[in-house]
Amino acid sequence: MAAQIPKHPLEIPPPSEKDWLKDDEEDFFLQDPDRQRDALPQPFRMVNKLVTLVFENAMEIIEEREMLREVEKLKVQPTKCFPTAEFQVTGRANCLAVSGKYIFVGLSEGLAAFTVFSWEEVCAWDAVKTEICAIHTLDLENEHHILLAVDEMGLVWLFCFHKESFRLIKILNEVEDISKRSTCVEVVLSPGGDYAGFLLQDSTKAWLEIYRLPKDSWLKEMEKSSGAAAGLAHWRRRRSTAISMKSLELRGDGSAEMESPVPATKADAKLSLPVLLLKVKPPKPVTGSSFKSPLDALKKVDDGIMLGLGYNHLIKDSQWEQREGIFCSTYPECLEAEGERKNKEEIPRHATFHFLLPSQILQVQPEMKVQPDVPAGISVHWDGSHNLCFYLLNHPLKDKVDSDPKPEVVWPCAAPIVCSAVSSCSRYLALACEDATIIIWDAHLGYPLSVTAILEERLIRSIHFLQSSAAASEETPCPGTDPACPIVQLLVLCTDSSFYLVKTPVAGKSSITLLADRPEDPNLAVSAVVPVLAFPSAALVFSWNGTVSLMNTATSQIVYCFSTPPSHAVASPWQPVFTVDSMNWCLLLQGHKQQQRGALAESTASHSTIFIFDFNSYSLKEAFPKEPSLPLKSMQNLPWVERCNIFLHERQQSLPGLRELLPEYWSRLQARAAAMDKERQKVKGQKKL
Numbered sequence: 001m002a003a004q005i006p007k008h009p010l011e012i013p014p015p016s017e018k019d020w021l022k023d024d025e026e027d028f029f030l031q032d033p034d035r036q037r038d039a040l041p042q043p044f045r046m047v048n049k050l051v052t053l054v055f056e057n058a059m060e061i062i063e064e065r066e067m068l069r070e071v072e073k074l075k076v077q078p079t080k081c082f083p084t085a086e087f088q089v090t091g092r093a094n095c096l097a098v099s100g101k102y103i104f105v106g107l108s109e110g111l112a113a114f115t116v117f118s119w120e121e122v123c124a125w126d127a128v129k130t131e132i133c134a135i136h137t138l139d140l141e142n143e144h145h146i147l148l149a150v151d152e153m154g155l156v157w158l159f160c161f162h163k164e165s166f167r168l169i170k171i172l173n174e175v176e177d178i179s180k181r182s183t184c185v186e187v188v189l190s191p192g193g194d195y196a197g198f199l200l201q202d203s204t205k206a207w208l209e210i211y212r213l214p215k216d217s218w219l220k221e222m223e224k225s226s227g228a229a230a231g232l233a234h235w236r237r238r239r240s241t242a243i244s245m246k247s248l249e250l251r252g253d254g255s256a257e258m259e260s261p262v263p264a265t266k267a268d269a270k271l272s273l274p275v276l277l278l279k280v281k282p283p284k285p286v287t288g289s290s291f292k293s294p295l296d297a298l299k300k301v302d303d304g305i306m307l308g309l310g311y312n313h314l315i316k317d318s319q320w321e322q323r324e325g326i327f328c329s330t331y332p333e334c335l336e337a338e339g340e341r342k343n344k345e346e347i348p349r350h351a352t353f354h355f356l357l358p359s360q361i362l363q364v365q366p367e368m369k370v371q372p373d374v375p376a377g378i379s380v381h382w383d384g385s386h387n388l389c390f391y392l393l394n395h396p397l398k399d400k401v402d403s404d405p406k407p408e409v410v411w412p413c414a415a416p417i418v419c420s421a422v423s424s425c426s427r428y429l430a431l432a433c434e435d436a437t438i439i440i441w442d443a444h445l446g447y448p449l450s451v452t453a454i455l456e457e458r459l460i461r462s463i464h465f466l467q468s469s470a471a472a473s474e475e476t477p478c479p480g481t482d483p484a485c486p487i488v489q490l491l492v493l494c495t496d497s498s499f500y501l502v503k504t505p506v507a508g509k510s511s512i513t514l515l516a517d518r519p520e521d522p523n524l525a526v527s528a529v530v531p532v533l534a535f536p537s538a539a540l541v542f543s544w545n546g547t548v549s550l551m552n553t554a555t556s557q558i559v560y561c562f563s564t565p566p567s568h569a570v571a572s573p574w575q576p577v578f579t580v581d582s583m584n585w586c587l588l589l590q591g592h593k594q595q596q597r598g599a600l601a602e603s604t605a606s607h608s609t610i611f612i613f614d615f616n617s618y619s620l621k622e623a624f625p626k627e628p629s630l631p632l633k634s635m636q637n638l639p640w641v642e643r644c645n646i647f648l649h650e651r652q653q654s655l656p657g658l659r660e661l662l663p664e665y666w667s668r669l670q671a672r673a674a675a676m677d678k679e680r681q682k683v684k685g686q687k688k689l
Contacts, residue, residue, distance in 0.1 A: 489503055
């Protein structure tokens, strides 16, 4: 017979046990009377429940992880690729860059140059013992290279590398007064080396400076300097031979005096300095209007073919104050966040800018000379701004640069712009906004290809154009003459390390695909993503755990994994030091030797190891096959007449008559405003009478 145990104890429970009765509302029965004394009293029964719940949750997590491991085992494991070569550098390597047949390494003390195939050091520069943090290079011609190096103090060093020697041209942002010194935040070098842009900051403000680089003058001056140096070397050899013979003749009495050789610096001619073209400041905040009528606002507008920054409006200061008062009374909980946002605006802002080739977006005046492979303007957007501004670079040189130039074209967006990207052929321009909206523009035709958005609540971190498999070709087309790709692919990286692929066909609806969701393991967070233009739909993915993977975005699979030797690991995987050589098809990655327990970390600080992964040594072409036939042929080999006919046909289909109607609409608006103003003046005159 089952024994019934009373639920309530005989004594009055203490106040701390008031909730136990709620948890055990049903009576507690024992089927076996012999186990009366085995039943746990309170509070041990509650502790037992909590411990059991913890164990059950732990088992669920373990079973879920075991299932994930089984799924990973069933997946096709990526092929591991080990380095094909390596070389040592003296000091800590902070950055890498490849230009032509040379590798430039920014070290903790100066610069070093290595050859691509022999991996031997050919030149080093450590005149001022400064630490180089970033390098941007470009191969001009005849083994002439431009180098822009940024040191730890934010100074920009402009070098010219020729015949295995560095030549310092100028420190661009150096000033005598240290209190007025500015630091360089970002450097962008135009594809052809005609222009260079620098984002500078000081303690209170930020601005953008665009320079024109006289590369043609540098080539001529370097050739003259090389001829003078060769003549000087020949003169030195002859002089040293004559002195040696004379010293042999007069060795007995030692009466001969040796003349000191001419120093090499006298033979070096100074190179031309870059010219400042443009100085762009952040946009000013929109304030109240001082215009009395719409006609006054229209008079301030230059023409009606573009939208401005919103300064010429008719909203008064009183209206701004009224709106702010309504907001403060309606949403008092947002005042604290609003104050934090205003404080953030006082910090120097950051800008993203790109050099753009001539296109329909930038309308150049007829008297301006434009070359198809030379940038004609830049696109700039500042953090927190809704506007994408375009500035022309073909303005005539002035004695004094305009400190606050007006943009030629302004594209307003519905949300602040987070990041942007330009394709390798400079034809397509992509924007990503804070609300996860992605816009892809065709710059040659001047209209958007697609406007899509990520439906999930994700914040976009960066966007990258990929090489389309249908447009991949062994021949690299000339910049500015590349035809429209049948499908434009854009890789989107979010802040939670998730990947999306946006496909936009020229004729059709765009699609967005989730390639990889947010990783559960924090060590698998993505630190960097770089497209590999040598292969279609290929991208390098760097993770925090030191993994370097090659993803095929067409199948969303990791096909190759680049691994360092067991004795080494990827140096600073959260900010890896690497570069991709698109000409020689190889990856250069810095690694460090793994320390044993008890060993000092400073033992390997004097040297760094650079590993080379030659793509030609692996079967990468099989993993990224190219389509045998191209839907569209390149216009590079077509006559100019056919090119113009194709362009005009596309233009006619995309924007039928819009450009012809826009000035007419604007003139009607101005005429209507003038008529309204005239009628208002007439009414005022009648009232006075």
